[in-house]
Amino acid sequence: MNRIALLSTDKIWPCVLASEYPEIYFDLFSTNDHRCNYLFMDMALKHCLYQNLKQYDLICIEIGPIRNCAPVTNNFDIKESMWITHTKKNYEPSKSINKELRNVLYHKSKVEFADSDIDMSYYAKLFIISLYKQSKNIPIKFFSMNAYMGDNIGIEDMLENDMQVVNKLKGFIL
Amino acid sequence: MKRVAIIGCSHSDYLDNSKIDVNFGLWIPMLCERFPNIEFHNFSQGGHGHLYQDMVMKYLRFATSPYDMYIVQLTGMSRWMVPIKGTSTWWDQADMQGAFTTDRRNIKNYIKYSWLPPRLCNVGVELPRYNDLQEVYPQHMNQGKNTKIHLDLKELENDTGSFRNMAVFHSYLFLKELQFMDNGSMPIFYFTPRTYNHWEEERISDNNLNLKSFNKWIKEKYNKKIDDYLDETFHLTLEGNRILFEEYLMPSKLGKKLIDLSNN
Numbered sequence: 001m002n003r004i005a006l007l008s009t010d011k012i013w014p015c016v017l018a019s020e021y022p023e024i025y026f027d028l029f030s031t032n033d034h035r036c037n038y039l040f041m042d043m044a045l046k047h048c049l050y051q052n053l054k055q056y057d058l059i060c061i062e063i064g065p066i067r068n069c070a071p072v073t074n075n076f077d078i079k080e081s082m083w084i085t086h087t088k089k090n091y092e093p094s095k096s097i098n099k100e101l102r103n104v105l106y107h108k109s110k111v112e113f114a115d116s117d118i119d120m121s122y123y124a125k126l127f128i129i130s131l132y133k134q135s136k137n138i139p140i141k142f143f144s145m146n147a148y149m150g151d152n153i154g155i156e157d158m159l160e161n162d163m164q165v166v167n168k169l170k171g172f173i174l
Numbered sequence: 175m176k177r178v179a180i181i182g183c184s185h186s187d188y189l190d191n192s193k194i195d196v197n198f199g200l201w202i203p204m205l206c207e208r209f210p211n212i213e214f215h216n217f218s219q220g221g222h223g224h225l226y227q228d229m230v231m232k233y234l235r236f237a238t239s240p241y242d243m244y245i246v247q248l249t250g251m252s253r254w255m256v257p258i259k260g261t262s263t264w265w266d267q268a269d270m271q272g273a274f275t276t277d278r279r280n281i282k283n284y285i286k287y288s289w290l291p292p293r294l295c296n297v298g299v300e301l302p303r304y305n306d307l308q309e310v311y312p313q314h315m316n317q318g319k320n321t322k323i324h325l326d327l328k329e330l331e332n333d334t335g336s337f338r339n340m341a342v343f344h345s346y347l348f349l350k351e352l353q354f355m356d357n358g359s360m361p362i363f364y365f366t367p368r369t370y371n372h373w374e375e376e377r378i379s380d381n382n383l384n385l386k387s388f389n390k391w392i393k394e395k396y397n398k399k400i401d402d403y404l405d406e407t408f409h410l411t412l413e414g415n416r417i418l419f420e421e422y423l424m425p426s427k428l429g430k431k432l433i434d435l436s437n438n
Contacts, residue, residue, distance in 0.1 A: 071340035
């Protein structure tokens with residue numbers, strides 16, 4: 001494998017995983033706001049599949065809460081990327097890894113939104129169904145943390161900690 | 175019978191309802207009349223944006239049997255949609271297909287799909303509560319079903335909303351997905367008849383018909399202001415819809431695909 005995309009909330013597992021495979025390039029798309037999780041993941045996945053033109057050998061997606069959000073006033077040029085790409089020093093979870101990860105690019109969304117505690121579950125269900133269907137043709141592996149929404153890594157339960165995630169995903173990295 | 179799915183906003187939200195003063199999307203009955211052996215399933219919803227269209231496209235692509243053709247009428251880029259507080263149950267209980275009500279109206283080869291879960295459309299920042307809305311919008315709160323409320327929480331001008339925000343990025347990514355589907359030989363066609371056209375303003379092609387934006391095209395062809403083809407609601411008049419259907423869509427590859435479907 002040459003390149004892997006990781007779509008995550010701000011957790012440690014992407015950094016642990018990347019540290020174990022220094023020869024593989026990782027693109028990490030993360031949000032620290034769980035409340036827009038599935039919408040963020042949907043937009044990050046669209047970016048990976050249809051916009052950034054990188055060929056990923058594996059896309060790992062952490063599914064979580066299914067709440068919604070609403071855009072707030074910004075003034076971005078949409079032809080620019082919605083992502084801010086930076087290095088480890090700005091990414092809090094990476095500090096738990098006691099070595100520099102030169103094989104990771106961290107992509108943070110720069111868009112802001114108003115969050116809401118209302119579940120938008122119909123959209124989320126469709127997103128999960130779309131992941132199941134697309135994973136037949138695209139190397140997508142998704143799993144649940146915090147709340148079980150589905151997975152295609154054969155556990156049918158949510159993963160409770162970062163090391164569980166790392167150990168499970170290592171089985172899919174050739 | 176061949177089936178064609180249509181996704182759009184008010185410009186395609188044909189209701190055929192004599193009780194209302196205006197009727198949008200008059201190109202839709204023209205389409206149905208021209209191709210009587212094709213069944214048109216219209217998922218368009220007035221006031222809704224690309225988040226809704228994205229959701230419907232997910233349903234069409236992944237949760238129901240494939241259609242023979244997909245027509246997407248793009249809309250404003252800054253539109254959004256959120257649930258109303260106190261309505262999570264409806265969003266959660268709605269199964270994939272059961273979340274839509276269907277109505278054939280008065281056209282035998284036409285089915286209008288209306289999505290049920292209560293929601294706000296074109297939302298700015300703050301999310302109101304369901305109980306609050308019951309007081310303000312009692313006519314909309316029909317037992318919590320088939321409820322869509324168009325609510326601008328900010329003073330909006332020209333439907334720009336809080337333009338250049340998350341919704342705009344989502345719209346752009348949705349367009350990228352449509353382009354991917356098109357390149358993957360999926361029979362999908364998109365365009366927009368909107369006269370206030372965010373896509374054109376951003377110099378992004380708003381169609382895959384190899385045509386100029388409709389508002390620019392019609393101005394150049396007829397040397398008239400686009401306003402001449404708009405009604406008081408800023409939607410196309412009957413003549414504007416006729417030009418859209420007969421002269422813009424039918425000669426394009428979208429029209430050729432419909433003819434092909436009709437003949438085979």
